[in-house]
Amino acid sequence: MAFSVLRIPFFLEPGYDESKPFIETNRERLIHKWGGKRGWEAQKQRHDLKGRGLEAGIPHFNLDRLAANTMASHRLIQHIGKTYGLAVSEAIYDLLNQYYFVDGHSLNDKPRLAKVVAARMQELMPTEAPTQTKLLDFLNGDEGREQIMHALHALNQLGIQSIPKFIIEGRTVVDGAARSDTFVEIFREIEARGVVQGTAIFNDVLGVSDEIVEKGSHLPPTSMAA
Known part of the structure; x- marks a missing residue:
């Protein structure tokens, strides 16, 4: 199964001075x-x-x-x-x-x-x-700052105040602290039904084209043993 991951920006310390190499x-x-x-x-x-x-x-x-x-x-x-x-x-x-x-x-x-x-x-x-x-x-x-700020606003609108979080199929929110079996169960369900129900909800906000999303971020192996 191939899928796409969009990394949504989040600031743990939004008040940190951007002009300093570290705080x-x-x-x-x-x-x-x-x-x-x-x-x-x-x-x-x-x-x-x-x-x-x-x-x-x-x-x-x-x-x-x-x-x-x-x-x-x-x-x-x-x-x-x-x-x-x-x-x-x-x-x-x-x-x-x-x-x-x-x-x-x-x-x-x-x-x-x-x-x-x-x-x-x-x-x-x-x-x-x-x-x-x-x-x-x-x-x-x-470049890109405006899209980052739009994404942060969208997260606030969704009520997401902490990370990590995963939004799967644009609707299922899973806490990143969940164990791997939680994610396996969700992905096996998608695999079994053979179709994704829903869509990415941040690609437009971040300015990521549909073509880029459709190419995927994690692809199945190109060759498999017989």
Whole structure:
């Protein structure tokens, strides 16, 4: 089964100064958010992020990663998806997860972001990849900001105030903290019926063409054993 994933921008800290490469470490952010170390420790026990990361093959989350305004990285992911396709933007999204959550780099360090993403895109599409300079020019500009703001407004209209969330077939909302069997059950139901009922609800808001969505972000293997 092939399907498309649109990554909808969301700001954990919308008040962060966009002009600064980073504001604080994530450890500091979470201690502030949960009212001190005791509250933070209680929240860690409830979420069990470390344990769930181990289940997913992520041995380490960098608690001292540099937290920053994420407008630039949201704009970049959307730009890559619209320009080069959702399969490419998903590969870059995976890269940025490693870059931030594990390596601890800021998502608003624009020179570093441009360098790392340009190198990965050169591996993915050697003849079409944008240069580091071109990506940095984009990050230093304003293209895509309006669409990001429209998407944030749409999320507010839907009453979505926290992440992660998945909106499947434009109607079924699943909390991202749900276990994998929840998602498997939903996708097996779609597979069994053989047709998608509903449509993407954010592609128009984000300016992603129907053609890009229809090409998919996750495709079945091109060859299978007999």
